[in-house]
Amino acid sequence: MTKTPISASEGVLQGLPDEAKAPAGLSDVSAEDLLLLDRQICFSLHAASRAFNSVYRVVLKELGLTYPQYLVMLVLWEHGELPVKRLGEYLRLDSGTLSPLLKRLEAAGLVRRERSAEDERSVRVHLTDAGADLREQALTVPRRIAAATGFDLGEIRDLRARLDRLTLALDAAALEGVPVCE
Amino acid sequence: MTKTPISASEGVLQGLPDEAKAPAGLSDVSAEDLLLLDRQICFSLHAASRAFNSVYRVVLKELGLTYPQYLVMLVLWEHGELPVKRLGEYLRLDSGTLSPLLKRLEAAGLVRRERSAEDERSVRVHLTDAGADLREQALTVPRRIAAATGFDLGEIRDLRARLDRLTLALDAAALEGVPVCE
DNA sequence: AGCCATTCAGTTGTGCACAACTTAATTGTG
DNA sequence: CACAATTAAGTTGTGCACAACTGAATGGCT
Missing domain, CATH: 1.20.5 (Single alpha-helices involved in coiled-coils or other helix-helix interfaces)
Structure with missing residues (x-):
C-alpha cells in the first residue's frame, strides 16, 4: 500500500470540541x-x-544520505573529528544506534573511524575528503526544506524554542520517573 | 551505552548567533x-x-503497549471496528507498518482481524473485550504525560496547531515535489 | 463476457531507536 | 598493587517506518 494521506482537515488533524478554550488547568478536563x-x-x-x-x-x-546520517554529518561538519561518545551526546543517540550507522557511513567512504591512542576504549570519527566535500552539496538543503515548510525564520525559531522546552521538560520528567498516578 | 543526555543548554539546544532577529526572509541569511x-x-x-x-x-x-500500538488503540477506542485502510489513513501509516503491528496486537489478544464479507480485499479490525477494557487503564495516561510536559492545555493546543500547519505544508510540498533548486 | 487498471493487504529488505547485554580499557579505592 | 566499579564501543533482539513488490479481489470499459 502506498501513502495516500487523507487531507488534514478530515482524519487526524481536526479540532477538538473546544469546550475549554480558556488557559485551563488540566484538572478541569475529564479523563475522556x-x-x-x-x-x-x-x-x-x-x-x-x-x-x-x-x-x-x-x-x-x-546526497546518498538518510536523515539520521545527515544529522551525523551536520555535527561532523561543525565540529570536525570527534569520539563516538560526543557524537552520541550531541545527537542523543546511543552506541546501539550509532555503531551500525557509522559503519554504513564508513562503507560509503564519508567517514573514517580510529581507536584513540590515549584511550583505547574511545573511537574517534573523522571526515574523509569525500565526506568534507559533501558539505558543498548539503549547503543547498536547508533552503529547500525551509521553502517546503512555508515558515519564515521567526516561526522556525519559535517552533524550535517550544520543542526544546518540551524536550527539556520531558527529559526532566523521564529522569525523576514519570508520575505514577498524579 | 546507556542514554546519558547532556543538558540541553550545552550540546544541541543552544541558541543561534542571532544576527537576524527580525522576521527576516530566508534569502537574507547565508547558506552557511x-x-x-x-x-x-x-x-x-x-x-x-x-x-x-x-x-x-x-x-x-x-499497559503492555508500544507507542505506535497505543496510537492504533486510541483510534479503535474512538471509532470502534474499522478496516486496515481507514486505520492507515487516520494514522498516516501504510500496510507495511500496520500489518505486522496489528498481528502483534492480535497476538496480545487486544484486537481481532477478519476479512470483510462484502469486499474480500478488506480486513476489518475489531476490539476484543480485553482490548476494549484496556481503555480504562489508558484513561490515566494523558494526564500523566501532560504533567510530564509541564505545558498547560493552551500551550499544548497551540503547539499542536503549529505542528499540524507544518505537517500540512510539508505534505503539500512532498506531493508537488520538493523544490529542486529554489 | 473479457480484459485491464485499481485497490487492499501482506511480504521482503533496509535502516533507525532502544533495551539489554558483552568485551575491553580505564579509574578509583583499599 | 589488586580488584571492584565505571566507561566506551559494539552486539543482539524487538519493533517501527517505508520503499518496492506480490497476489488476490474488485470495478470499469469496451
Missing part, C-alpha cells in the same frame, strides 16, 4: 476528553516528525 | 548560517519526537 486530546497531540507530533523526515528523505537522496 | 539553523531545527524536532516517545514508552509499558 484528555484521551481525545492525547490522541491529537500524539498524532500531531508523530505526524510532523514523519512528514519532516519524509521531505528530508527526498532531498537527501541525491 | 542556514546549515547551522537546519542542524538546530532538525535536532529539535527529532529530539522532541524521541523524548515524547520515550516518556510514553515508560507509561505505556504497564
Whole structure:
C-alpha cells in the first residue's frame, strides 16, 4: 500500500470540541476528553516528525544520505573529528544506534573511524575528503526544506524554542520517573 | 551505552548567533548560517519526537503497549471496528507498518482481524473485550504525560496547531515535489 | 463476457531507536 | 598493587517506518 494521506482537515488533524478554550488547568478536563486530546497531540507530533523526515528523505537522496546520517554529518561538519561518545551526546543517540550507522557511513567512504591512542576504549570519527566535500552539496538543503515548510525564520525559531522546552521538560520528567498516578 | 543526555543548554539546544532577529526572509541569511539553523531545527524536532516517545514508552509499558500500538488503540477506542485502510489513513501509516503491528496486537489478544464479507480485499479490525477494557487503564495516561510536559492545555493546543500547519505544508510540498533548486 | 487498471493487504529488505547485554580499557579505592 | 566499579564501543533482539513488490479481489470499459 502506498501513502495516500487523507487531507488534514478530515482524519487526524481536526479540532477538538473546544469546550475549554480558556488557559485551563488540566484538572478541569475529564479523563475522556484528555484521551481525545492525547490522541491529537500524539498524532500531531508523530505526524510532523514523519512528514519532516519524509521531505528530508527526498532531498537527501541525491546526497546518498538518510536523515539520521545527515544529522551525523551536520555535527561532523561543525565540529570536525570527534569520539563516538560526543557524537552520541550531541545527537542523543546511543552506541546501539550509532555503531551500525557509522559503519554504513564508513562503507560509503564519508567517514573514517580510529581507536584513540590515549584511550583505547574511545573511537574517534573523522571526515574523509569525500565526506568534507559533501558539505558543498548539503549547503543547498536547508533552503529547500525551509521553502517546503512555508515558515519564515521567526516561526522556525519559535517552533524550535517550544520543542526544546518540551524536550527539556520531558527529559526532566523521564529522569525523576514519570508520575505514577498524579 | 546507556542514554546519558547532556543538558540541553550545552550540546544541541543552544541558541543561534542571532544576527537576524527580525522576521527576516530566508534569502537574507547565508547558506552557511542556514546549515547551522537546519542542524538546530532538525535536532529539535527529532529530539522532541524521541523524548515524547520515550516518556510514553515508560507509561505505556504497564499497559503492555508500544507507542505506535497505543496510537492504533486510541483510534479503535474512538471509532470502534474499522478496516486496515481507514486505520492507515487516520494514522498516516501504510500496510507495511500496520500489518505486522496489528498481528502483534492480535497476538496480545487486544484486537481481532477478519476479512470483510462484502469486499474480500478488506480486513476489518475489531476490539476484543480485553482490548476494549484496556481503555480504562489508558484513561490515566494523558494526564500523566501532560504533567510530564509541564505545558498547560493552551500551550499544548497551540503547539499542536503549529505542528499540524507544518505537517500540512510539508505534505503539500512532498506531493508537488520538493523544490529542486529554489 | 473479457480484459485491464485499481485497490487492499501482506511480504521482503533496509535502516533507525532502544533495551539489554558483552568485551575491553580505564579509574578509583583499599 | 589488586580488584571492584565505571566507561566506551559494539552486539543482539524487538519493533517501527517505508520503499518496492506480490497476489488476490474488485470495478470499469469496451
